[in-house]
Amino acid sequence: MRIRICEYRPDKANKAVDKFFKRPAFDERAEEVALSILADIRQRGLTAVLEAARRYEGSRLSPRSLRVTDGEIKQACENVPARVRSAVRLADRNIARFAAKGRKRDWSMKTAHGGRLGEVFHPFERVGVYVPGGAAPLASTALMTATLARVAGVKQIVACTPAQPDGSVNPVLLYAMHVAGVTEIYRVGGVQAIGLMAYGARGVDKVQKIVGPGGTFVTAAKRQVYGQVALDLVAGPSEIAILADDSAKPAVVAADLLSQAEHGTGWEKALLITDSPELAAAVAQELPAMIARLSRADAIRRMAAKGIMLLVAESLQQGMDLCNRFAPEHFELLVRRPRNWLKKVTCAGAVFVGPFSPESAGDFVAGPSHVLPTGGAAAMFSGLTVDDFLRRSSVIELSEKDLRGMLPAIEVFGEIEGLDAHALSAGIRFDDTRKAEAVL
Numbered sequence: 001m002r003i004r005i006c007e008y009r010p011d012k013a014n015k016a017v018d019k020f021f022k023r024p025a026f027d028e029r030a031e032e033v034a035l036s037i038l039a040d041i042r043q044r045g046l047t048a049v050l051e052a053a054r055r056y057e058g059s060r061l062s063p064r065s066l067r068v069t070d071g072e073i074k075q076a077c078e079n080v081p082a083r084v085r086s087a088v089r090l091a092d093r094n095i096a097r098f099a100a101k102g103r104k105r106d107w108s109m110k111t112a113h114g115g116r117l118g119e120v121f122h123p124f125e126r127v128g129v130y131v132p133g134g135a136a137p138l139a140s141t142a143l144m145t146a147t148l149a150r151v152a153g154v155k156q157i158v159a160c161t162p163a164q165p166d167g168s169v170n171p172v173l174l175y176a177m178h179v180a181g182v183t184e185i186y187r188v189g190g191v192q193a194i195g196l197m198a199y200g201a202r203g204v205d206k207v208q209k210i211v212g213p214g215g216t217f218v219t220a221a222k223r224q225v226y227g228q229v230a231l232d233l234v235a236g237p238s239e240i241a242i243l244a245d246d247s248a249k250p251a252v253v254a255a256d257l258l259s260q261a262e263h264g265t266g267w268e269k270a271l272l273i274t275d276s277p278e279l280a281a282a283v284a285q286e287l288p289a290m291i292a293r294l295s296r297a298d299a300i301r302r303m304a305a306k307g308i309m310l311l312v313a314e315s316l317q318q319g320m321d322l323c324n325r326f327a328p329e330h331f332e333l334l335v336r337r338p339r340n341w342l343k344k345v346t347c348a349g350a351v352f353v354g355p356f357s358p359e360s361a362g363d364f365v366a367g368p369s370h371v372l373p374t375g376g377a378a379a380m381f382s383g384l385t386v387d388d389f390l391r392r393s394s395v396i397e398l399s400e401k402d403l404r405g406m407l408p409a410i411e412v413f414g415e416i417e418g419l420d421a422h423a424l425s426a427g428i429r430f431d432d433t434r435k436a437e438a439v440l
Contacts, residue, residue, distance in 0.1 A: 003284040005277075005310045010318065020309050021326055023269060023375055026223065026234075027216040034191045034220040041195035046202045052192035058165045061187065063203065068169060068185040073178055076171035084172055091143050091365040092179050098367030099151040099386035113401035121390040123153035126205065128197035128229075129182070130212035130222075131161040133189060137170035142177045144369040145212050145384065150181030152389035157182045158197060158207055162189025191221040198225035211384055213371050215265050232384050234377040237267035240359055241328035241348075243319050243341065244274045248334035250282035252355065254290050256332055257283070259359050261308060264299040271326060272310045273319040280310045320344050327378040330359045347379045404430065 006016055040048040046063055053059050080088075108118030129145040132138050142159065149157045159182045163169050169187050177185055186204070188196060200206030206229070210222060213235035222231055240260040244253055257270040274280055287308070291300050313319040316335060323331060324347045331348035333341050338354045345351050349372030350362055363370045371384035398406075407426055414423025 003287050003304065003308055003310060005280050005284055005312065008273075008311050008313045008318070008322065010314075017309075017311065020269070020271070020306075021376075023239075023267075026220060026236075026375070030216040030220040031224070034194075034217055034224055037191040038195045038198075038221060038224055041192065041201070042199055045199075046196075046204070049188060049192045049196050049201055052190070052195075053188050056190050056192070057162055057188070059163050059167055059187070061163075061167060065167060066186055066188065066204075068174065068187055072169075073174050073185070076169075076174035077178055079171050080175045085175065087365070088139065088143070088172070088176050088179055091140065092147050092176075094365055094367040095143055095147045095369070096151050099148050103151065103386045104390065104392075108395065111398060111402045113399045113405065115398040115402045116395070117397070118395045120393050120395055121387075122393070123149075123155075123390055124208045124230075125154070126156040126158065126207045127154050127389060128158045128160065128207035128210045128212075130189075130193060130197075130210065130214050130218060131159055131173065131177070132212075132214055132218075133161040133163075133170065133173060137161075137173040139170075139172045139176035140364050140370065141212060142173060142182065143180050144371055146177060146180035146182045148369060148384065148386045149211075149389045152386050154389050156184070156207075158184045158186070158204075160186045160188055160193035160197060162193075163187035189218075191217050194218060194221035194225060198228045209389070211371065211388060213374075216267065232371065232388050233373050233381040234375060235371050235384075236374045237265045237269075238263045238330075239269035239271075239328055239374055240330040240332065241271040241273065241323050241326050242332040242334055243316065243323050244272060244276070244279060244332075244334040245316060245336060246274075246276040246279055247336050248274075248279060248355070250279060250286050251290070253279070253283045253334060254286035256334075256358055257287070257308060258290060258294065258300060259363075260330065261300045261303060262294060262296045264296055266299070266303050266307075268303055268307050269328075270308045271328065273313055273322050274311070275313055275316050275319060277312050280312050284310055316341070317344075323348070327373075327376045329372045329374045329378060330362070332357070332359060349373050349378045349383045 008014060008017060037052050050061050053061055104121050106120045108116045111117060127149050131141045146157050159177050196204060197207045197210050209230040211232040216236060219236040238260040242253055242256060253272060261268050261270045272283060291297050327347035329349040332352040334355060335341055342353055352359055369384040373381035410426045411423045414420060
């Protein structure tokens with residue numbers, strides 16, 4: 001297996017680099033499929049959901065078996081090994097602690113003349129979380145979404161995840177959902193899960209917002225239900241970029257690149273940018289042997305030719321500029337004095353600083369959500385936070401003196417924008433005063 005090492009010069013065109021960097025956040029073919037499935041669900045409801053699940057997931061569900069029962073959840077919780085329960089609860093505690101610390105609070109400020117301005121925050125009543133489960137049951141994703149919703153105060157947390165052909169859902173995944181605070185679990189995935197949550201169906205109320213990562217079809221479906229529901233961000237196939245100098249250990253760099261390459265959709269991206277040709281060569285030598293030892297070796301080899309790149313830049317500063325241009329989902333700084341370089345990061349979903357901050361810690365237990373923008377969307381979007389489960393309302397409480405001071409400006413804007421009623425609604429409050437002043 002050949003791993004590409006490319007040299008980058010800013011004054012020289014490099015088609016391979018341009019092609020690697022230009023990865024679309026959306027797949028047009030997936031958009032067409034998603035559009036068709038969603039249109040069918042809007043028209044035929046639950047019947048269309050179940051037929052799509054049978055066609056695309058191989059599951060044979062009925063209206064009664066779609067929802068995971070309390071008995072199944074209880075049995076799953078009893079069957080999960082103690083060490084797994086301990087890991088899940090550790091992750092939940094860390095995520096909840098981080099979310100509680102970052103949650104926005106109501107605030108207010110005084111106006112010039114005794115009034116108040118501010119913001120108040122209220123949780124959504126009902127949200128949906130999508131938890132991928134095709135290649136593997138992503139128990140961590142249940143925590144990285146639903147735990148945030150619970151901390152925000154959401155009362156109804158709906159989760160959808162693909163089931164096995166026999167209709168079963170991995171017990172660890174069910175346990176993680178239970179710990180996170182999920183109140184309803186439906187054994188359905190893909191576009192049909194997004195349609196079920198966005199539109200609702202017989203026995204399933206629609207949600208107000210959908211969050212969570214997914215493959216190209218889930219991402220396409222989420223885009224097309226925007227407006228029917230609120231959404232979080234573009235969270236598609238995983239990616240990682242690493243900025244490293246010659247202080248980095250080649251085996252560590254190789255392992256960190258593979259931590260995202262192994263997800264298995266074939267669309268993953270793993271990028272190393274370094275100013276050390278020797279490091280790039282050593283990493284290229286490490287990768288094939290390391291891949292051979294992994295359980296998902298075949299999936300990684302399929303994506304390696306187009307999805308892994310080792311890039312040698314003239315300087316670390318040039319490498320940082322390239323990383324910001326790439327706008328990665330995950331970004332590791334394996335350099336000397338990494339905190340100094342952190343100040344230069346402008347476009348990344350999550351930044352992992354120093355040799356003991358592997359991306360895997362962020363994916364599983366550190367605290368910040370691993371639901372992050374992909375496909376270059378980190379240049380425009382931020383990762384999922386507890387605030388994504390809150391609605392903000394601004395509050396304006398003016399005193400009579402405040403409004404009197406603003407009135408001339410309100411009337412000017414009403415005049416220039418042709419909105420007479422706007423000006424009238426403010427001015428009419430002082431009509432009696434104006435009449436009295438006119439008499440005097």
